[in-house]
Amino acid sequence: xxxxxxxxxxxxxxxxxxxxxxxxxxxxxxxxxxxIAEPLDYGLIGTHGLxxxxxxxxxxxxxxxxxxxxxxxxxxxxxxxxxxxxxxLVVDGSVDxxxxxxxxxxxxxxxxxxxxxxxxxxGWSAIAGWSGVRLSEILAIVRPRSDARYAVFYCMDRDQRxxxxxxxxDLRQASHPxxxxxxxxxxxxxxxxxxxxxxxxxxxxxxxxxxxxVQRIEVVGxxxxxxxxxxxxxxxxxxxxxxxx
Amino acid sequence: MKICRSIYKYAVATRLSHWLWxxxxxxxxxxxxxxxxxxxxxxxxxxxxxxxxxxxxxxxVDGLGTTTLFGRTFTTTGWLGWTSDGLGSYAARAxxxxxxxxxxxxxxxxxxxxxxxxxxxxxxxxxxxxxxAAKGNLKELVLRxxxxxxxxxxxxxxxxxxxxxxxxxxxxxxxxxxxxxVLFALAPLVVLTGxxxxxxxxxxxxxxxxxxxxxQFARLWHFTGMLLLLGxxxxxxxxxxxxxxxxxxxxxxxxxxxxxxxxxxxxxxx
Numbered sequence: 424x425x426x427x428x429x430x431x432x433x434x435x436x437x438x439x440x441x442x443x444x445x446x447x448x449x450x451x452x453x454x455x456x457x458x459i460a461e462p463l464d465y466g467l468i469g470t471h472g473l474x475x476x477x478x479x480x481x482x483x484x485x486x487x488x489x490x491x492x493x494x495x496x497x498x499x500x501x502x503x504x505x506x507x508x509x510x511x512l513v514v515d516g517s518v519d520x521x522x523x524x525x526x527x528x529x530x531x532x533x534x535x536x537x538x539x540x541x542x543x544x545x546g547w548s549a550i551a552g553w554s555g556v557r558l559s560e561i562l563a564i565v566r567p568r569s570d571a572r573y574a575v576f577y578c579m580d581r582d583q584r585x586x587x588x589x590x591x592x593d594l595r596q597a598s599h600p601x602x603x604x605x606x607x608x609x610x611x612x613x614x615x616x617x618x619x620x621x622x623x624x625x626x627x628x629x630x631x632x633x634x635x636x637v638q639r640i641e642v643v644g645x646x647x648x649x650x651x652x653x654x655x656x657x658x659x660x661x662x663x664x665x666x667x668x
Numbered sequence: 669m670k671i672c673r674s675i676y677k678y679a680v681a682t683r684l685s686h687w688l689w690x691x692x693x694x695x696x697x698x699x700x701x702x703x704x705x706x707x708x709x710x711x712x713x714x715x716x717x718x719x720x721x722x723x724x725x726x727x728x729v730d731g732l733g734t735t736t737l738f739g740r741t742f743t744t745t746g747w748l749g750w751t752s753d754g755l756g757s758y759a760a761r762a763x764x765x766x767x768x769x770x771x772x773x774x775x776x777x778x779x780x781x782x783x784x785x786x787x788x789x790x791x792x793x794x795x796x797x798x799x800x801a802a803k804g805n806l807k808e809l810v811l812r813x814x815x816x817x818x819x820x821x822x823x824x825x826x827x828x829x830x831x832x833x834x835x836x837x838x839x840x841x842x843x844x845x846x847x848x849x850v851l852f853a854l855a856p857l858v859v860l861t862g863x864x865x866x867x868x869x870x871x872x873x874x875x876x877x878x879x880x881x882x883x884q885f886a887r888l889w890h891f892t893g894m895l896l897l898l899g900x901x902x903x904x905x906x907x908x909x910x911x912x913x914x915x916x917x918x919x920x921x922x923x924x925x926x927x928x929x930x931x932x933x934x935x936x937x938x
Contacts, residue, residue, distance in 0.1 A: 454777075454780070456784070457780040457781060457783075457784040458780060458784075459784070460780070460783040460784045460786075460787055461783075463787065464783065464868075468866065468868040468869060468872065469868070470868070470871075471871065471872045472871035472872035472873075472874075473871055474867060474870065474871045475870060475871075475874055475877075481714075481715070483715050483716070483717075487716075540714070540715055540867075540870075540883065542865075542867045542883060543707070544706075544775065544779075545706040545707045545775065546703065546704070546706050546707030546887065547707045547716040547884075548714070548715040548716050548883050548884060549715050549716060550714075550715045626867065626871075627867055627868055627871045628867055628868065629867060657776070660776055661774075661776030661777055661780065662775075662776045662779070663779070663780075666867075667866060667867060667868025667869075667871075668783065668863075668866040668868055668869070
């Protein structure tokens, strides 16, 4: 994830409007032409296969931090003070049985573990061990309705302009066996800076999909009415919704 | 003997794909350097590993740019590390704004340009390959074992150590060697190392990422392939500029080429 670049990216999108090439590209018809590569990539690569798993000895000594060290949300400080006892993961939207999960509840569910590589869109990679609940298990409990197509993840961090971090997966990606709601990292509860208490892990896509500090999952038919309409915080700033490449 | 008659050397698919490559290669290099700038170092490893860092372009303090290659650090202020930021100022930035697309730091747009023109380059390569193969033209271009003894005499001719080039067909042995390397080794290398960087590809075709030594290593190969192609481009444009630039450019636009020297035109006896 690259939330640390919040300020920089806000500045660059503002400045892009001043530059001729920025004007031509951002929102112009040429930019729309450039974006046709994304559905082509998703159609050809999609979400198949399994991300590589590693031995414990391969775990990176240093897992870079490319985000804020902690969410700015005041509610989050309260969660930390209660050692996340007051935290609830709300799962709702187009589902038959909306539910709020406590951390204790999530911990009593079947835990899946994986040691996988995190590939940042910036170019670096780091390996860590993650364990938690498969997102498919949560979806099986809440039962998406027939019009459901995406799971949207709302996070507890906001940028300088108070825009909330969010992400989305289609239900195929959400049901991938390696897509986890991770509770632990390298054998210990996830540290705050890495997304405590619940972090999404999507090892088959780039790191910005692996949203930290998830508080709510909304199952929807479409995300075009949410925020910038592109299905994620970075997607609204021009990054691909399909982050498999 | 001198043959003055023009020959139809380049099929329309060859000419179109050539100029599409010119555009695509320029965009791919520039947007690739934009993407590189987001993590300006290359490691010979799967996950990032500072212990296996091959090259790193940094700015340790404002106003200073450094490039570290195999552990040796060089000051490269103004060119690498501390460079123009595309917004009228200088900043900690590996490659300068005048060589990146977009000029200012914008990874999202750099990726959009890169992936679109990657498809354009692949489409051009396939168009050229299929149409050349269908017409049976590839045998004129691809290096064959009996060309190997002619490589040194041709090089000696270029170095003015020899008065006459060895007899050759549509392409001389050095051209065949370099075009074969570029079209059948370097082009596939940059495409394969590029897609090997994708987590989605690693999940469905792991041997591809594994062959190159892992994701970061594939990024190193991808960059190296780009440098080799850039080297070809420099030699190629030098050759075109010095070996009858008008004839060369005209032929790649119209298809018609005026043979010279010891060229043996297909269909005619030498």
